[in-house]
Amino acid sequence: MSARPARINLERLLSRLEMLGEIGQVIGPNGERGCARLALTDADREGRDLVVAWMRELDLDLHIDAIGNVFATYLGLEPDLAPVMTGSHIDTVRTGGRFDGNLGVLAGLEVIHSLQDAQIRPQRSVTVAFFTDEEGARFAPDMLGSLVYVGGLGLEEALEIIAADDGARLGDELQRIGYAGPVPCPGVQFPESFVELHIEQGPILEDEGFGIGVVEGVQGISWTELTISGQSAHAGTTPMRLRHDPVYAAAVITTFVRDLTRHHGGDQVGTVGRIDIHPNLVNVIGSSVTMTVDLRHTDERVLLDAEQRLEQICAEVAAEEGVEISHRSLARFEPVVFDSEMVRLVEEVAKDLGHRTRRMPSGAGHDAQMLARVCPSAMIFVPSINGLSHNLAEDTHPSDIAAGAEVLYEVLTRRAGTPLTASGVPEQE
Amino acid sequence: MSARPARINLERLLSRLEMLGEIGQVIGPNGERGCARLALTDADREGRDLVVAWMRELDLDLHIDAIGNVFATYLGLEPDLAPVMTGSHIDTVRTGGRFDGNLGVLAGLEVIHSLQDAQIRPQRSVTVAFFTDEEGARFAPDMLGSLVYVGGLGLEEALEIIAADDGARLGDELQRIGYAGPVPCPGVQFPESFVELHIEQGPILEDEGFGIGVVEGVQGISWTELTISGQSAHAGTTPMRLRHDPVYAAAVITTFVRDLTRHHGGDQVGTVGRIDIHPNLVNVIGSSVTMTVDLRHTDERVLLDAEQRLEQICAEVAAEEGVEISHRSLARFEPVVFDSEMVRLVEEVAKDLGHRTRRMPSGAGHDAQMLARVCPSAMIFVPSINGLSHNLAEDTHPSDIAAGAEVLYEVLTRRAGTPLTASGVPEQE
Numbered sequence: 001m002s003a004r005p006a007r008i009n010l011e012r013l014l015s016r017l018e019m020l021g022e023i024g025q026v027i028g029p030n031g032e033r034g035c036a037r038l039a040l041t042d043a044d045r046e047g048r049d050l051v052v053a054w055m056r057e058l059d060l061d062l063h064i065d066a067i068g069n070v071f072a073t074y075l076g077l078e079p080d081l082a083p084v085m086t087g088s089h090i091d092t093v094r095t096g097g098r099f100d101g102n103l104g105v106l107a108g109l110e111v112i113h114s115l116q117d118a119q120i121r122p123q124r125s126v127t128v129a130f131f132t133d134e135e136g137a138r139f140a141p142d143m144l145g146s147l148v149y150v151g152g153l154g155l156e157e158a159l160e161i162i163a164a165d166d167g168a169r170l171g172d173e174l175q176r177i178g179y180a181g182p183v184p185c186p187g188v189q190f191p192e193s194f195v196e197l198h199i200e201q202g203p204i205l206e207d208e209g210f211g212i213g214v215v216e217g218v219q220g221i222s223w224t225e226l227t228i229s230g231q232s233a234h235a236g237t238t239p240m241r242l243r244h245d246p247v248y249a250a251a252v253i254t255t256f257v258r259d260l261t262r263h264h265g266g267d268q269v270g271t272v273g274r275i276d277i278h279p280n281l282v283n284v285i286g287s288s289v290t291m292t293v294d295l296r297h298t299d300e301r302v303l304l305d306a307e308q309r310l311e312q313i314c315a316e317v318a319a320e321e322g323v324e325i326s327h328r329s330l331a332r333f334e335p336v337v338f339d340s341e342m343v344r345l346v347e348e349v350a351k352d353l354g355h356r357t358r359r360m361p362s363g364a365g366h367d368a369q370m371l372a373r374v375c376p377s378a379m380i381f382v383p384s385i386n387g388l389s390h391n392l393a394e395d396t397h398p399s400d401i402a403a404g405a406e407v408l409y410e411v412l413t414r415r416a417g418t419p420l421t422a423s424g425v426p427e428q429e
Numbered sequence: 430m431s432a433r434p435a436r437i438n439l440e441r442l443l444s445r446l447e448m449l450g451e452i453g454q455v456i457g458p459n460g461e462r463g464c465a466r467l468a469l470t471d472a473d474r475e476g477r478d479l480v481v482a483w484m485r486e487l488d489l490d491l492h493i494d495a496i497g498n499v500f501a502t503y504l505g506l507e508p509d510l511a512p513v514m515t516g517s518h519i520d521t522v523r524t525g526g527r528f529d530g531n532l533g534v535l536a537g538l539e540v541i542h543s544l545q546d547a548q549i550r551p552q553r554s555v556t557v558a559f560f561t562d563e564e565g566a567r568f569a570p571d572m573l574g575s576l577v578y579v580g581g582l583g584l585e586e587a588l589e590i591i592a593a594d595d596g597a598r599l600g601d602e603l604q605r606i607g608y609a610g611p612v613p614c615p616g617v618q619f620p621e622s623f624v625e626l627h628i629e630q631g632p633i634l635e636d637e638g639f640g641i642g643v644v645e646g647v648q649g650i651s652w653t654e655l656t657i658s659g660q661s662a663h664a665g666t667t668p669m670r671l672r673h674d675p676v677y678a679a680a681v682i683t684t685f686v687r688d689l690t691r692h693h694g695g696d697q698v699g700t701v702g703r704i705d706i707h708p709n710l711v712n713v714i715g716s717s718v719t720m721t722v723d724l725r726h727t728d729e730r731v732l733l734d735a736e737q738r739l740e741q742i743c744a745e746v747a748a749e750e751g752v753e754i755s756h757r758s759l760a761r762f763e764p765v766v767f768d769s770e771m772v773r774l775v776e777e778v779a780k781d782l783g784h785r786t787r788r789m790p791s792g793a794g795h796d797a798q799m800l801a802r803v804c805p806s807a808m809i810f811v812p813s814i815n816g817l818s819h820n821l822a823e824d825t826h827p828s829d830i831a832a833g834a835e836v837l838y839e840v841l842t843r844r845a846g847t848p849l850t851a852s853g854v855p856e857q858e
Contacts, residue, residue: 237631
């Protein structure tokens, strides 16, 4: 493989990842270099300004829409045709890494830069985009920018969203950082297709020795917040038979969630990530517990079944322990199935380039699942070292970054149509 | 019973409870009148000053020791004999009630006041004491003043203790509020006996319809803090088989604690009151959990067995889930068995006064368990409404307060020896 001339300039891509990663950089206790660029903060503006400057250097056709999504287009030979689009996001979580989102945006930019270097102009235009507030870490829900772009959430409603932490209004912050653009939302001319390169954010590819993940779809997500009300009492003086202990109820539900994943098996995942006890003291039986249950599955019917079983165990434990349990849905997304032709193209290209591929669902949400509502879409995954993401130590080997970017190059150019697309495929080496 | 002339003046006792309760008063959301008089704060000083003023009004022999314990003695006919002692504490937890501790001190004062009113001078002196920092809510450990008094903790060591919340040094605070007394610690002449009146702080007496609890001893207490280290990862992208989830491990341990109490039955209680997850987010598998396990039993062998089983389940779940679990003992007190003669006396007196009595262990720690190290000791419990304590809504019916104070009167006078002791027993009415 090493003899084949590179489609993209890996050094340049790594250097841009490095530069963008320095904005909002957070150094971990063991020297990990992560990022905190929450959506629409000063750090986000600085990151946006840097990427926009690179887009301008390439003389791309730049558009910013009313929710702050940025689109940069390399015009094709037939600029009236709908463009092929790639992209992702550059906002991060509070203790995020340098690759989540950033890789997809900068690899897209690198594909365009490489096309220009090689003086290749495809039939269709190629657009690289970054979408506002994909993480949802400051403004809920996540994937907000792409959701508004495809018409899944009204612009006015989105602009009114208040940050959970600092109380800022989304519309005000967008104005403040100068990214409330003139292009209307939802979009008017949607792309011909969309493909997003992203780190896996999980351990499967590394664990099983695959180089490229061919993403077939996104798991359905069900987030439920449970509030359990019991009766606070003295841990020493209250006999077991008179207790109404919400912490015990929370523990029963937590072990149930694990049992449920064993029962459903396969792709079913279930997680209790948050438990808040009041008053949370060693010698006091809790008065109340707030906890979250995160259930995901690729099959909507299985996900519905899991939700139903969760409700059932809650009713059972509430009756048994004499506590009250109320439910609140924090998020609910049905599973997304990517366009089969796009998925096959990603797989074919990756195999053509000599990579071991694995078809897999995405466990996390991505902008591509929003774009799938308006055009044929797919995703390319590259391995995450130790499966880590949303973590300062998030990392991906440069060889995997190169592989992912080259697959992206090839998918975009094949989709955009260019006589030179076939020039670098392995068969010819 | 109502025909019998009262031994004590209930109105005066309730009025003093009311006045002391107004110092550091905290009004709850539903109008509950609770207290925050953390040890050695300004509110504690104010409370101490009020009680000491009442002691002076009765012309009692007042002594303050080097850890701030206050002893007020009504001299008997034979002042060289060791006194009988009663007492408790007047410090409270942050959201405490008006009865925990206060009742035992003010009922003891009321007994002496009533003896004076009736011009009864017993053979032995009668001492009422309040001990410093029984709650341990500001300076750990709890029962600190009585522990130092009986020689269980060195004075110098105790004075160096730093408040968890505000960083103050115990010795400095004691000086500041003017209660670092001249009497040496540990005590030199210990009392002939000690009896403490206290609210039950639990629901058993009310639930089972008893008026007086005859406390046979104090449950052994074992507090363990467990720190569970797992591996933080994305809740959507990490397959179940690759997880090392400390939250799941914590849930297994929590349900085990409940199973353990079922297994041991009887007086065994076990509580998980505190669980702190890091990072505690809906879509992130926890990296670590800190939790506490509170185990109590009246039988040291059973408590040791419970601790051993807890260690075993921790080892099992650690191996199974691939997490690390470390243990730290936060507190460990062996069960205390009160003097059988003193216990029988409390029971006999309560029955003589026509009360339904129930022998029971104390689930909570009390100053009496420290005094039990140096003299025959016992406790009298009166019912807590709804079993509530360490709660602004803590309350006890006036009739139960009267009953408890009269039992206290009778136990103290029988123990102190006075020719008039038998004048008011029911048999003579």
